[in-house]
Amino acid sequence: MAIAQSTAPLNPNGTPMPAKDAELVKNGSSSLKAKIDTSLLTETLATSLKEVPKPEDLVFGQVMTDHMLILSYAPESGWSAPEIKPYGPLSLDPSSSCFQYCPNVFEGMKAYIGPDGKPRLFRPELNMVRMEKSAERVALPPFDTTALLKLIKRLVAVDARWIPRSKGCSLYIRPTIIGTRAALGVAASNHALLYVIMSPTGPYFRTPSGISLLGVNEHVRSWPGGTGGYKLGLNYAPCFHPQRLAAEKGYQQVLWLIGENVTEAGAMNFFVVVKRDDGDLDIVTPPLDGTILPGVTRASVLSLLSAHPTQTSLPNLSNKTRLYTHERPITMTELAAWSAAGRLLECFVVGTAVVVTPVSRIGWQDRDIVLPEHKAVMGPVTAALYERLVDIQEGRVEWQGWSATCV
Ligand code: COI
16 A cells, blocks of 8 residues: 655644645745735824934944834744834844844845935845745745835835935945744744844944965965855854954955955955956956855946946947956965966955945965055946946946846
């Protein structure tokens, strides 16, 4: 007699999953459970509004706006009605998964004021897709990315007075999902809180001539098959101790290596500009092999470089200079050899928070690789990318619909 095999998904302890959770596992993010009903949004506005700091006083992430967006997830009912309400503390059970096993994901986005005086966002749909993938990687519930983006736009409209008007300043947006399952068993969190907070920001680093990096491989940020390619909170805390060691040696950020291979710098993607014999330029960044965060700024920089000079000219770069982009491994030996041969012209780091920031020197094996352009404010490629990107983000230059008004 044949014995019927159950195909129901199992909990980590081997027991069959409750039907609702099993449905979620089976259907993934297409499940009805991802549904966020934006028509149920409620708004409670703050009765007293905070003073908005002057752009010159802004320090990254220090001051939050007046309001936040919040919604919660429970397996029986899915996502709750979203709320925009005054910014304030959360109340959570101390056994919540987010405090114990860190199923926490976040995004970094920015809002700008365009020349028409209206708020705009830069390629926000890419952040939504990345956040969906990050949530899936730590088995947090799926969510409707279109609905979340609509709610974020509404939050930006509510707190629009917080968007700085000065060039290079913006309103940083931090969507976050945390696992709130209140139990200590080692399992995926079937409860979650999704919230979005915002903070006005100016330049991330206050060293315009570039940041210093220390090449480190005794500690790693990411590894093949690991989580470095996702935006998870748990990728960041293990970097703080090596970062402190680098600071004690006089370097601002860690250049994360795996063996000899460069991955990222601090929490940013890394690029080098190398001169060819004919004067054209190779611009190289490590490939998305799972150890590198697929940055929105990284993708945008690669795309702008590839478009020069046939579809657009990058500011102050000659149309005769060909820029060849490469996503391929970079080793420290190569960097040192290019530098010794006078071919390493510029290094820069990119990310939502830092936009495009030059590197002045890289410490490696008790020596410094010094970038020749570091005495200028920025090298020409770094400066061109910074200028063009900020012009697109702030709506002065239209490019492929990357920046759009959001209210
Ligand atoms: C960002 O650029 O948004 C980042 O995530 C970097 C850091 C502020 C965490």
